[in-house]
Amino acid sequence: MTAVVTGSNRGIGLAIVKELLKRGWSVIAATRKPQAESLKELKERYGEQLRIERIDVSDPRSIEEFSRSLKGQVVDVLFNNAGVLVKGDIFDTSYEDFLYTLKVNTLGPWYVARSLVDNLKKSKNPRILNTSSIMGSITTYSGTHSVSYTVSKAALNMVTKVMASQLRSYGIVVVSIHPGWVRTDMGGSAAPVLPEESAKGIADLSEKLTMSHTGRFFDYTGKEIAW
Numbered sequence: 072m073t074a075v076v077t078g079s080n081r082g083i084g085l086a087i088v089k090e091l092l093k094r095g096w097s098v099i100a101a102t103r104k105p106q107a108e109s110l111k112e113l114k115e116r117y118g119e120q121l122r123i124e125r126i127d128v129s130d131p132r133s134i135e136e137f138s139r140s141l142k143g144q145v146v147d148v149l150f151n152n153a154g155v156l157v158k159g160d161i162f163d164t165s166y167e168d169f170l171y172t173l174k175v176n177t178l179g180p181w182y183v184a185r186s187l188v189d190n191l192k193k194s195k196n197p198r199i200l201n202t203s204s205i206m207g208s209i210t211t212y213s214g215t216h217s218v219s220y221t222v223s224k225a226a227l228n229m230v231t232k233v234m235a236s237q238l239r240s241y242g243i244v245v246v247s248i249h250p251g252w253v254r255t256d257m258g259g260s261a262a263p264v265l266p267e268e269s270a271k272g273i274a275d276l277s278e279k280l281t282m283s284h285t286g287r288f289f290d291y292t293g294k295e296i297a298w
């Protein structure tokens with residue numbers, strides 16, 4: 072099995088990379104920081120099983136370059152994990168921060184997936200997991216400390232819906248996932264879920280996905296979430 076994980080140098084992305092390597096998968100770790108110590112250490116331990124590539128998901132040219140570096144490569148699972156959170160309500164969020172958040176959290180996953188469709192088509196069981204958040208659920212919305220983040224993840228959920236229907240004929244499963252409230256730089260130190268627990272749940276879910284799951288929203292325990 073071969074996976075691509077974006078935002079793989081720290082947080083949940085790094086934990087997913089570690090979990091998949093432990094399970095014997097080949098991993099392409101995509102990151103803005105290919106020289107990160109966290110990934111260098113894994114490379115020393117896992118050698119050929121881990122490939123590290125540069126990507127900035129806010130930059131379409133960088134995504135295209137990444138995709139070119141994977142030409143001809145089979146990709147079974149794409150973990151669209153990279154994300155940013157800039158705090159602020161509708162009055163104190165700057166236009167630039169809102170736009171940047173949409174680029175990273177919404178347009179990034181769409182464009183990475185689109186750029187890797189030929190790689191996914193080569194797989195017998197291709198899957199895309201878009202890392203959303205419960206904060207992007209319109210049904211359960213009860214307030215937010217970041218309007219840009221909440222809107223970007225709600226929009227990402229619609230990207231999932233549209234991609235799921237348009238990639239169905241190729242047999243590509245597309246889901247949104249909520250990784251839990253996780254103890255990372257983004258989640259903060261009060262978060263109850265450890266990155267390792269979240270990554271284990273996400274890896275388990277990725278191994279179970281079939282066409283019956285496509286176009287749906289799950290948390291890291293496999294429980295379905297309302298859009």
Ligand SMILES: NC(=O)c1ccc[n+]([C@@H]2O[C@H](COP(=O)([O-])OP(=O)(O)OC[C@H]3O[C@@H](n4cnc5c(N)ncnc54)[C@H](OP(=O)(O)O)[C@@H]3O)[C@@H](O)[C@H]2O)c1
Pocket residue numbers: 077078079080081082083084102103104126127128129130152153154155175202203204205249250251252253254255256257258259262
């Ligand atoms: N933690 C939570 O409680 C929680 C809850 C719900 C959803 N999520 C989602 O889970 C995902 C991972 O979150 P996390 O908690 O691990 O966050 P994190 O600790 O802040 O890590 C974010 C990762 O995304 C990468 N990234 C950010 N912008 C990027 C860009 N333009 N191009 C490439 N990589 C970029 C970062 O790389 P750099 O080191 O280069 O910045 C880092 O590897 C995000 O999509 C987040 O929205 C997290």
